[in-house]
Amino acid sequence: MHAAHALTADLFDEPLPAAPASAADATAFEIGWDHAHYRLTPPPEHLADGHPVRQGWLAGAAVFGSRSLKPTPPVRQWLQLRLNAWRRGRAFEGVQVTPHFLAQIDVAVCPVTRLTLTQARGAGSDAAVDRVCHRAGYAAGNLAVISTRAQQAKAELGWQDALTVVRRLEASGLDTLDGLSPVQWSRLAVLMSFATPMAHAQAAGLPLLVLPPNRLRLLNAVQALQTVVTLAVTQDQAVPRLRELMAHLPANARHDFQVFVLTLQARRLAIGMHTSGTALRQALEDAWANAAVHRRWQRFALQINEADAERALRVASRRGLGGKAWHCVSRAAATEGWALATAGDAEPRPAWARAKPPVKTVRPSRKAAVLGGNLDDLKLQSRACIPRVLCLAA
Numbered sequence: 001m002h003a004a005h006a007l008t009a010d011l012f013d014e015p016l017p018a019a020p021a022s023a024a025d026a027t028a029f030e031i032g033w034d035h036a037h038y039r040l041t042p043p044p045e046h047l048a049d050g051h052p053v054r055q056g057w058l059a060g061a062a063v064f065g066s067r068s069l070k071p072t073p074p075v076r077q078w079l080q081l082r083l084n085a086w087r088r089g090r091a092f093e094g095v096q097v098t099p100h101f102l103a104q105i106d107v108a109v110c111p112v113t114r115l116t117l118t119q120a121r122g123a124g125s126d127a128a129v130d131r132v133c134h135r136a137g138y139a140a141g142n143l144a145v146i147s148t149r150a151q152q153a154k155a156e157l158g159w160q161d162a163l164t165v166v167r168r169l170e171a172s173g174l175d176t177l178d179g180l181s182p183v184q185w186s187r188l189a190v191l192m193s194f195a196t197p198m199a200h201a202q203a204a205g206l207p208l209l210v211l212p213p214n215r216l217r218l219l220n221a222v223q224a225l226q227t228v229v230t231l232a233v234t235q236d237q238a239v240p241r242l243r244e245l246m247a248h249l250p251a252n253a254r255h256d257f258q259v260f261v262l263t264l265q266a267r268r269l270a271i272g273m274h275t276s277g278t279a280l281r282q283a284l285e286d287a288w289a290n291a292a293v294h295r296r297w298q299r300f301a302l303q304i305n306e307a308d309a310e311r312a313l314r315v316a317s318r319r320g321l322g323g324k325a326w327h328c329v330s331r332a333a334a335t336e337g338w339a340l341a342t343a344g345d346a347e348p349r350p351a352w353a354r355a356k357p358p359v360k361t362v363r364p365s366r367k368a369a370v371l372g373g374n375l376d377d378l379k380l381q382s383r384a385c386i387p388r389v390l391c392l393a394a
Contacts, residue, residue, distance in 0.1 A: 024052075024086070024089075024346065025052040026052075027086050027092075027346075028046075028051075028052035028053045028056065028086055029052045029053070029055055029056035029059070030056060031053055031056060031079065031082050031083055031086060032046070032052065032053040032054060032055060032056025032057035032058075032059075032060065033056040033057070033059060033060035034056075034060070034079060034082075035053075035056075035057050035060065035079060036056070036057050036058075036059075036060025036061040036063075036064055036068075037060055037064055037068060037069055038068055038069050038070070038071040038075055038079070039064075039066075039068035039069075039071065040071050040076070040079065041057070042054070042057055042083070043083070046083070053083070072099065073119070074099035074100070074102045074103040074106075075099045077099070077102050077129060078097075078098065078099045078102055081097075081102070081129055081138060082094070082138075085137070085138045085346075086346075089345055089346050090131075090137055090138060090339075090344055090345060090346060091137030091138065091139070091337070091338075091339035091342065091344055091345060091346045092137060092138040092139075092346075093137060093138065093139035093140060093336070093337025093338070095337070096139070096140035096337065097138060097139060097140055097143065101140060101215070102129060102143075104214060104215055105129070105143060105144065105145055105213060105214055105215045106127070106145055107127075107145050107213060107214075108278075109278055110125070110127075110145075110146050110147035110149075110150060111144070111146060111187065111191060111210050111211075111213055112146050112147065112150040112180070112184050112187050112188045112191065112210070113125075113146075113147050113149060113150055113180070113184055114282065115147055115149075117145070117147060123148070124147060124148050124149030124152075124179060125147050125148070125149070126147065126148040127145050127146075127147065127148075128145070128146060128147065128148045128151040129143055129144070129145055130143070130144060130145075130146055130150075130151045130154065131143060131344070132144050132191060132192055132194065132195040132216065133158075133192060133195035133196050133338075133344075134154075134156045134157065134158060134192075134344065135158070135196075135340070135343045135344050136195065136335070136338040136339060136340055136343075136344045137337065137338055137339040137344040137345075137346075139335075139336070139337040139338045139339070140215065140217075140337070141195070141215065141216060141217030141334055141335070141338075141391065142195050142216075142217070142338055143215075143216075144191065144213045144216055145213070146191075149178075149179045149180070150180065150184070150188060152178065152179075153177070153178035153179060153180045153185075153188070154188060154192070157192075158192060158196065159189045159190070159191075159192035159193040159196055160189075162185050162186075162188050162189035162192060163185075163186070163189045165177055165185050166182045166185045166186050166189065169181075169182045169185065170182055183209075183289075186209050187209045187210040187285075189206075190206055190207070190208065190209045190210050191210050191212075191213075193206055193220070193223070194212055194216055194217075194218045194219065194220070194223060195216065195217065195218075195219055196219065196220075197219045197220065198220055200220070200221075200222055200305060200306045200309075201302060203220035203221075203222045203223050204222045204297075204298060204301035204302050205298060205302075206223070207288040207289065207293075207294045207297070208223075208226050208227065208230055208284075208285065208288040209285055209288055209289060210285055211227065211230070211231075211281055211284065211285055212227055214325075215391070216391075217329070217334045217335075217390065217391045218390040218391075219331075219334065219335075221306050221309035221310045221313060221390075222301050222304075222306070222309045223390075224309070224313055224328075224390030225301075225309045225312055225313055225316075226297065226301070227322070227326075227390065228313065228316050228321055228322035228326065228390070229242065229245075229261070229264070229316075229321075229322070230264065230284055230288075230322075231321075231322035231323055231326075232316070232321040232322045233261075233264055233265055233268045233284075234268070234280065234284075234323075235321070235322075235323070238265060238268075239261060239262070239265055241319065241321060242261045242321070243258070243261075244319065245312060245315055245316055245319070245321060246258060246261075248311060248312055248315045249304065249308065249312060250303065250304055250308055252303055253300055253303040253304050253308075256296065256299045256300040256303060257300045259296050259299075259300075260293075260296040260297050260299070260300050263292055263293055263296050264287065264293055267284075267287035267290060267293060268284070268287070271283040271284070271287070310328075313328055313390065314328065326390055326391065327390075327391055328390060328391070329391050334391060
């Protein structure tokens with residue numbers, strides 16, 4: 001008997017596991033089954049007798065034996081992500097979130113810290129796939145690759161919480177909190193805001209300190225327009241083409257839009273026309289930290305409404321502004337599988353899932369307590385779902 005066959009025989013002296021008793025157990029069974037399909041062993045903590053992951057793994061090993069698939073890095077990441085979601089009782093959309101999808105959203109540099117990402121070194125620079133909006137599940141359009149340091153700092157915070165951290169850090173004079181500087185916390189806040197529905201005026205007030213990663217879905221029309229216009233200045237004949245877009249804006253907002261475009265174009269020229277790739281992307285993000293750029297954007301954006309922004313996006317799409325790597329999809333399609341009704345939790349949430357970790361709060365120094373006080377002055381309201389969503393797809 002060959003060694004592989006002998007190993008299989010030894011494994012299955014015990015009877016094959018029974019069918020899973022619940023939907024949660026069925027999910028775990030499937031995860032174990034897929035580990036066996038790729039000839040991978042689940043983590044030891046999931047191999048106890050009667051554990052549904054172990055049951056699926058044993059059943060899969062009995063079926064596949066040595067006829068397994070190649071466990072590529074995206075496959076390993078996919079299995080780990082599913083296991084993490086199951087253990088925490090989070091919804092995981094398994095139709096679109098595949099190893100291929102995870103390979104598409106992979107990046108070399110963390111969009112928050114701007115550090116080169118490493119793999120499985122046990123360092124803060126290690127790459128991690130994380131949910132952008134913590135009140136949605138693991139689903140296409142709500143996932144991005146960031147550093148472990150940024151992921152741990154983010155935890156279960158929302159974009160408003162991240163901005164509150166920025167204000168407290170600035171008031172206290174501290175350099176970092178959980179390894180992130182105020183600038184990095186600001187980028188994290190903007191990143192999370194993309195996948196969080198909010199009022200038009202709130203979204204219009206945020207600078208584009210980070211460009212959306214690939215395959216992220218922008219739920220706020222004015223931020224989508226902000227992104228498209230920023231990407232448009234990297235194209236040839238940007239100003240004339242944006243003037244064509246201006247004709248489709250409300251008359252009272254056209255002058256301010258033109259002023260904003262000229263200001264942004266001036267920053268683009270200052271960057272250098274030969275700059276490209278990651279360097280250009282980061283330089284454009286830094287341009288949004290310029291007070292004049294942000295102020296002139298706000299002056300324009302607050303004169304239009306959500307419908308105006310969506311109309312401009314449709315025109316921009318037809319004319320290829322910002323490149324061909326984006327398109328508009330319906331709100332329902334964009335958030336399919338996000339489990340928004342259950343705040344990202346699997347339904348029903350399994351009893352064995354770990355308790356939801358407490359929201360991280362800033363623990364300022366004594367100096368911070370004196371200078372900062374209560375800086376949670378963001379009185380933010382949620383908004384209804386928007387009809388159209390920008391989806392970035394390379």
